[in-house]
Amino acid sequence: MTTRRSFGHVAAGLSASSALTVEASATPAHAGRVLASWNDGAAQSAITDFVQAVTTAGSRDFVPVAARIAVFDNDSTLWCEVPTVQLMFAIDRVRQLLPQHPEWRTQQPFKAAIDNDMSALAATGQRGIVEILMTTHAGNTSEQFAVVVADWLATARHPKSGRPYTEMIYQPMLELLDFLRHHGFRTFVVSGGGVEFMRVWAEKVYGIPPEQVIGSTIKTRHQVSAGGTGELFRLPAVDFIDDGAGKSEAIGKFIRQRPIAAFGNSDGDLQMLQYTTRGSGSRLGLIVHHDDAKREVAYDRNSDIGRLAKALDMAGPAGWVVVSMKKDWHQIFPDHDGEQTDGSS
Known part of the structure; x- marks a missing residue:
């Protein structure tokens, strides 16, 4: 029986340089390089080593394409959460x-x-x-x-950068999404945000189709319009909150497979990380740590938004990768008009 292996630390015997090349969403200066906006280091190596291990035929960690599922929180993992x-x-x-x-x-x-x-x-x-x-x-x-x-x-525009919110997305995570999909992964959003809010733009911004977006829902009621058309009418009542334990429950309900990789940023993602990485075989859990006050924002344990305390404490023992935005990302947001914009203006 295959035992669970965590790639929170660099896997022995594998090298990031041996990862398959992929055309990532990179800036022109770094085009052609895998995870171009990521600095060389343990975090980048853990990702590339994990992907190489689970996608190399004949490897003891090989995972069939049908089981290559990666789940991503949205707010503060894929795009900004300050403001929400x-x-x-x-x-x-x-x-x-x-x-x-x-x-x-x-x-x-x-x-x-x-x-x-x-x-x-x-x-x-x-x-x-x-x-x-x-x-x-x-x-x-x-x-x-x-x-x-x-x-x-x-x-709508971000109050600090003046850019559309759909440009306040993390370039390194866009590259990661592309990298995973290039290697046969299906990528899902699993977020506490409203599912119908996210499905409007997720495919255009992230390349994730609506059916692969899971989120919180309000109740709906079927009704027939005056013209005889059936409609779903949205009611001011909570149906399901996709946060905390709700995330793993929603994965089981809608994806119906345990993912092999999970990406989050807060204690709201703790159960999703646990559920994903406690399965058998090779697993990857990753936490985006907001520690770059100059280029974005810095917050973790004492924040009212995106609080990161329990998951941060558990990351080491669980073998999860903790990504420092300050140290591991040399670019935060995508280029705009040929210039790097970090949101600090």
């Missing part, structure tokens, strides 16, 4: 819907959103955030909601 993009969408929706709800001017948590008072909004706690999300995401069909999201993304 879907929350920014919800706040803008509050202002857009305000003419229909003038009472919101004096009601929390809506007043805080209208006033852009993040401290007051935070004081409403999780209940307040959920109320805003439910109220602004419901009252329409799935198709109508998709149009609202697409229209917002076309004009």
Whole structure:
């Protein structure tokens, strides 16, 4: 019986230089190099060694293509979480819907959103955030909601960089997605974010089709329109939260196979990392550690968003790779107009 092997440390006898070449999403200066935005080091080597081991025919770690499944958290793993993009969408929706709800001017948590008072909004706690999300995401069909999201993304900008949110994605992770898919992996998003919010843009931005996006859901009701068309009407009620243990439960329900690689950034990804790496055979668990205040942001244990404490403590004993954005990535975001943009401007 094959025993589980973790690639949190460089696998003995393998060299990163022997990894198969692949055309990654790289900057022109590094085109042709595997994981071009990753600095040489243990993190990059652990990834390339793992992929070589599980994709080399005849290797004791070989994994058939059908079982090559990799799961990725979204917020702070694939794109920025400061600010949280879907929350920014919800706040803008509050202002857009305000003419229909003038009472919101004096009601929390809506007043805080209208006033852009993040401290007051935070004081409403999780209940307040959920109320805003439910109220602004419901009252329409799935198709109508998709149009609202697409229209917002076309004009919304990150408050610090001034770039579209769909450009505030991590170049090294885009390269990793391409690298894995080049070697026969199916890549899935498994996120606490709203599934219908992410499915609007995930394929264009990440190359991940809608059916491979798993996330939190609100309840829907089938109804027939005046024209006789069947529609799914979105209700202001939580159906499923895809976070914590919910992530591994959703993987079992929708993917129906245990992944062999998992990528996250916070304690919300802990159970997904555990579920993935405790299977038999070769496994890869990776945590993106936000420790680069100059080029992005630095936060972990004491953060209200993307808290990383338990998973960070467990990473060493579990053999998970902890990626330092500061040390392991020489580029954070994709180039823009031929210039590297790191979001620090």
